[in-house]
Amino acid sequence: MLYKRYVKKGLKREYTIMKRLSIVKQPALSVINDHLIDYPTPSNLNYMWSFGSLAGLCLMLQIATGIFLAMHYTPHVDLAFLSVEHIMRDVEGGWLLRYMHANGASMFFVVVYMHIFRNLYYGSYSSPRELVWCVGVVILLLMILTAFIGYVLPWGQMSFWGATVITSLASAIPLVGDSIVTWLWGGFSVDNATLNRFYSLHYLLPFIIAGASIVHLAALHQYGSNNPLGTNSSVDKISFYPYFYVKDLIGWVFFAIFFSVFVYFYPNFLGHPDNYIPANPMSTPAHIVPEWYFLWVYAILRSIPNKLGGVAAIALVFIALLALPFINTAQTRSSSFRPIHKKLFWLLVADCVILVWIGLKPVEDPYIFIGQAASVYFFLYFLIFIPFLGKIEQFLINYKNPFNLKNIK
Structure with a gap:
């Protein structure tokens, strides 16, 4: 009614301004408006700046697929491998969920590594964005921990022996090393307690990463984005919407195509074949290697x-x-x-x-x-x-x- 009344009076533009002002007054909507719509962005950003939003997309994809996979996974040494095969064979769309989650981890690291190298090339870590970089390094460390314990969950040969080798490294720490290893294992070897601990942590850590990502964005938006020239672009800025979301959208489309090729045509290309063999503590693989991103x-x-x-x-x-x-x-x-x-x-x-x-x-x-x-x-x-x-x-x-x-x- 209000819209029709303003249109009849020829005040359509005034109605749009009033509507936007009323949106800004709402706390939740004002956050969206300030950080996704009217957020001032340097006008000369190129497509290399799309990897930040792609990383956020990958994180949401991993959390969503992980929640659905957790509904069918059994964290027990006698049933973990079988539950993964059950997801692949018996659950409707389970194969897609599993392949999206497994390959999604690789895609997540591809995007984050590209994001890091872009920051190194353009010096985005320099003052006044020190906090942005440091929080990003913490996120990378959390990602590595999350991916490592997630790699253990299928309980295949490479999962078991990878967990045994990597967790044993803590024993090198003087005085407290052996105690740390025993705490990680939940006993005197990698066993059921270890798998349960890793499963719990793997479910928790992505939400901690999501919280750290919000801090990362808040620190970034405090001083604004860097730009390819590395100059102060406080004057030459335009709103993020509708200019730069299109660039991000194009990056998302190409990423979806690249990701789909692996999911549908080469789902096991980035994995290790030994992980399709149930874990056997009595048989050591000839060559123990982690996932490619480690x-x-x-x-x-x-x-x-x-x-x-x-x-x-x-x-x-x-x-x-x-x-x-x-x-x-x-x-x-x-x-x-x-x-x-x-x-x-x-x-x-x-x-x-x-x-x-x-x-x-x-x-x-x-x-x-x-x-x-x-x-x-x-x-x-x-x-x-x-x-x-x-x-x-x-x-x-x-x-x-x-x-x-x-x-x-």
Whole structure:
């Protein structure tokens, strides 16, 4: 009625403004309006910024499929493997749920890794977005933990022995290591108590990740998104809707096509065939390997001959990632204007690919040496190049331009 009354008076535009103002007054709707509709976004964002929303889509997909799978899964060492086969064979659409969840984990990591590399290339971790980056690193660690314990749940050969090997690493911690392993196992070996604990944690952790993602978005929207030029874009901004949701939508469509190819045509391509064999504590697989998205961490772990050193190296990986915004000395964010860093960045990408490849290989020469060299470069990039490259770049700028105004006091 109110709309017709305003239209008759020729005040259609005024009605739209009044309606939007009334929406803004509603607390729940104002949050949606501020963060999804009128959110000011740099006008020059490219498609690489779509991976953030894709990560959120993957998280929702994993939570939804996981809830339905939990309705039919039995967390018991005698029934877990059979319950997974029951889901695949007897539950209506169970095969689709299981393949979407299993391959969805891989897709989630693909999207998040692309998101991380984009941030590294464009320097999105730099001030004032330190909190955004640190929360993102925490989310990555939670994802790795969630995916690892989820990989144990099918209770196949690779699940059982992967859990045995990885949880045993905690024994390397001085004084409390053995107690931690016993607590993780719920006994003196990987058994039913272990499976129950992992099942409970696997159900809980995705919701913690969702909460951390909300904190991640809140921290991001406090200062706004970075942009490909790495400049201050506080002036040249446009609303997220209807301009940038279209870019995200295009990314979602291509992602859906890519994801569907794996689900419908190659559902087991990213898995290990040994995991279709029921867990047998009396038979050790010839080569124990984790899922592909853990292989780079696994390769760094194996590169250290000492168990405690390997655990310390993994801890150092996440410490280096967390410290990245605080040890960065570059005054320019985007690698488009940092030719030296651009080369080092692409070497890091190649280095991570090599680490994934090494993680698949047996522990023998020449793979041991290649893995150690790749691990050294990984730490060199974060602990040496990042802190000192910014100072070197500034020195070169001052050397080429001695009359730089910043040098005049």
